[in-house]
Amino acid sequence: MNSFASFLDNHLFDGGSSDVFVTRQQAQADLEALRDIIRDRHSYVAAVAYPYERAIGAMIGQLPEQVSVRNLALQIQKLVQHLGDSHAQVVDWMQGLPGGCSPFAIGVENNLAFAYDPATRRLLDAAHPFVSSIDGLPFFRWLERAGDITSGPYASRSQRLARSLRLLRHVGYLRRELGLPDDPGITLELCDAANRSSRTMTVPIAETQDLSDPLLPLSNESGVRPGNIGYLRIYSQSDSALAARIDALMAPLRETDALIVDARQCGGGTRECLSALFPYFMMPEDGPYIHNVARLRAPADMSQDMLIDLLKVDDKAMFFRTDPSLPADEKAALEALLAGFHPQWQVPEGDFTDWYFGVLRAVPGKPHYDRPVYVLMDWGAGSAGDIFLSTFKGWRNVTLVGSASNGRSGNSIPFPLPNSGIRVRLSTMASFQKSGEMYDGFGIAPDLVMEARMSDWLGETDTILDRVTTMARSGKPGAAG
Structure with missing residues (x-):
């Protein structure tokens, strides 16, 4: 693991037949262009003193001869979360994630996460609403990883929560990030508020889901x-x-x-x-x-x-x-x-x-x-x-x-990279x-x-x-x- 780009140790994925590839030289040119954009135009990196040039150098050092644009976009997404910039992200980066979504959504009450069906707005288990673990891994590890990918270490708690709740639906992708195997089912350990009673539930994973439901269903009427x-x-x-x-x-x-x-x-x-x-x-x-x-x-x-x-x-x-x-x-x-x-x-x-x-x-x-x-x-x-x-x-x-x-x-501003077409939004x-x-x-x-x-x-x-x-x-x- 490179100490300046620890995200390089993550599990990537096969982009599939719909993916686009660029050569190693083209990807290197894109990363060097991004380095120059950060140096000349970015507003917040000096506030956190992140060694982005070394991180980009580490990324270049690990490029294969043929580079998946989806994987390159994902690595850049992780990189820019270290810039102290809460706008920073690859435009539409979640559209390139592999399939495998949860049929349930996560809400939060008093720092406890609960699982519910976003279509019916009903708890998965009213007697055991709170999530202790997913696939045997404590829930906080899922939330922490989602926060690192979507927001990074310098974001506010509110920012990490808001963006993590969307990414948590992408169970298939997060399993790879967390080193967990693929499985057609998602195993949840649920408990009551006092954590005195619990149960295990397995729900089928869905290839895709409509993730546009509002997280909080508020009225729009004045x-x-x-x-x-x-x-x-x-x-x-x-x-x-x-x-x-x-x-x-x-x-x-x-x-x-x-x-x-x-x-x-x-x-x-x-x-x-x-x-x-x-x-x-x-x-x-x-x-x-x-x-x-x-x-x-x-x-x-x-x-x-x-x-x-x-x-x-x-x-x-x-x-x-x-x-x-x-x-x-x-x-x-x-x-x-x-x-x-x-x-x-x-x-x-x-x-x-x-x-x-x-x-x-x-x-x-x-x-x-x-x-x-x-x-x-x-x-x-x-x-x-x-x-x-x-x-x-x-x-x-x-x-x-x-x-x-x-x-x-x-x-x-979304800055386009010349070869891959990846657009990186930076403040x-x-x-x-x-x-x-x-x-x-x-x-x-x-x-x-x-x-x-x-x-x-x-x-x-x-x-x-x-x-x-x-x-x-x-x-x-x-x-x-």
Whole structure:
């Protein structure tokens, strides 16, 4: 095993008749191109000091004469999880995994994993819901391996959980990673909550499965809940139609006594929902609100004019510090923030641009909502979802409730490799919260922790929403019963 690329010791697989092969020389050229991309454009590798050049050298040293593109993609997927970048991954890498899927899904309650049928939302065994082992190997070993492949050692706990739950369905592939033999059945050891009673169950493995089922079956409907509590469901950060409907959805909620903004499982995407919603909670006297700052690793030959316009787009809406067209009050607000700004990580000078920033301000004519706001959050929010949550965190009248978010922000770009066609998504921006804290590897912490219960995963209840509704009615954070 190579100490700089321990993932090379893993069991690969025969790509089959549908696989594509490149020569050793072509694969080496692709890996050298990836090395140069990381060196010149990647934003976070210096934050973790991973010796990626040695790791890539070890990968090159083990290349056969004919290289499976699927296997090369898988090795690159494992490599980039060590870069401290929670966006880093090979695009569509899971589509190349070998067959063999579990017919059950995994949910989590109080750090205990339980198995259920995702089609019926029923437990495999109601008397013994929790998973002790799969194929004789303790479940934590499966979860740990899935987390290493999908997220790596520097990712937040929330990120590792969110991505692992999907990969755990690919039992056939993970068996090879864990050194377990193929078998037509999956053997589960199940136990009760106290681990006093257990049973063994074998279920047949499926060649393929529909893995698109939502992990948490939440409603997407907004409206007024009992007790005159408003409920606004932000189910996605990538749905422009939802962002366009924010004003219409807020109209019946303006006179409620409190508002619940539900951003659980909202994923990532753009900042359109944030831009449409947040001005409802601002007043003109607030002035410009700088909620996110970042520095970019741009191509060395990019002109100043190109840098100014580079992130001035709908999905980012970030502005450059030296843009001569900046409004004077926004420029002043940025300089005031930077004067006392202490980033968690000091980026290497000379490798990054000057600062970009995200800014929000009150919108003339938009009604001001001045009652308590509760923002629901969980491990299913990341990237634009992280930006959404960090913007609300610490704002007046706002309480964040739930579990920590994914933790990723980086203006990620898919870089194609020239011979294999593999596309590697990497962050090119070092992004910080207004507090100076990083997103990647940490995520946004709630003000009040609440986690989903088993019955929520099964679609029987929504205990978090019910508890926060009770809290909102009482007007006292923490009075959730």
